[in-house]
Amino acid sequence: MKRTILTLTLAAITLTSCGSKKKIAELEAKNKEIQDLLNTATVKLNNCLTEKDMLTTQVADLRKDKNELMNTMGNITTLSSKGAENLEKSLESLKEKDLKITRLQDALTRKDSVTLALVTSIKRAVGINDPDIQVNVEKGVVYISIADKLLFKSGSYEVSDRAKEILGKVAAIVKDKPDFECMVEGHTDNVPIKNPVLQDNWDLSVKRATSIVRILQKDFNIDPKRLVAAGRGEYVPLAENTSADGRARNRRTRILILPKIDQFYDMIEKEMKNQSK
Template identity: 40%
Template sequence: MLRKEDSLKVREKNVNEISDKLRWREAKVAELQRILDSKDSVVKALKDNVTKALLGFNNNGLTIEQKNGKVYVSLEERLLFASGSTVVDPKGEEALKQLAVVLEKNTDINVLIEGHTDNVPIKGGAIKDNWDLSVLRATSVVRILTKNANVNPIRLTPAGRGEYSPIETANTAEARKKNRRIEVILTPKLDEIFQILE
């Protein structure tokens, strides 16, 4: 009889430990869900702020969309650069200044600036190839963002994708035009989530 009582106490203790662990996990899941919901509302507010700031440029080759927990600002070549150039045009510089103001106010956002090109080879000059052009264009954008607002450079990452991440794969002038762009990808920092997961 004593053995049965001991066995029952051990089982009861195990059940209590498992219940405590389940309650702890449920609390962690609820906390993660709260943070994810908060992140989604931050991303939506960020998209709205970027859209307002760049309102005057919408008909000039600019699109803004929210997907996968990020905000994507796509600026076509015609808004930013002359063909084959790495120097940002005045109209493009004005759009980037407006974007920089939003980035300055949202310090918990990491910013990836991707340069994209078409697949037509570069001929002559100091630029070696499309990959080189895409990196140099991304760097030009970073310089404008840091020059015109108090955006911490540690938050900015310029990258060149060259011709290797096209929007359109057709070998037409219209497809090539769409592929020549800068994408500014805004990502909220996920420090809170990683702390909970540890």
């Protein structure tokens, strides 16, 4: 009998021990599941907190932008009447500037339209239709360029009799404009000069300029205060000095009649009146 009771007791203990292990395993599995859920919830919570901070910052920025916009709108409302007044003044100023620009363009167009007539008038006053005499107007300055062969012998600065005839007609133009200055420029080619009196081509160009200036002063009574003699030598050529034709073009005397800008436009106006007759 005792043996039977002992056997039943051992069986009960064994069954109880197996049930406890199974329960423990179930609890551990449940605990792991709960821990995983807790970790996931923690991650989500941290993400939510981060997003909350970002949204808080964005809300603050939006409120700041709203305040600035409201201030700007207030300023616009305050300045609207002044802005309209300033805009009207600006439009009036633009109209005035447009009118000035139009008048200036008209003046330039008129100037361009009579330049050729002015050159023709001066050349007619010179009285010689010769390709060796060039007359043009640039930036308010009248240029009369006379080829070397019409004024001097080769290598000489003595003015020829024919040159005096031409210079007399140039002098008439200069005398007709008493407030103008007259500059005489001598130009040469680059062939070295062989003359015991002259040091070089620069010397020759200066002496030719002074020879013409003296004739304008002494023979045609041009006020010497209005005359300027300048030698440019070979340093301002019109063409290459590699050919006879090029060297011939470079040997020249240029007479510049220099009016003030208002005098130049007076001269243009006078010529336009002559053209309209």
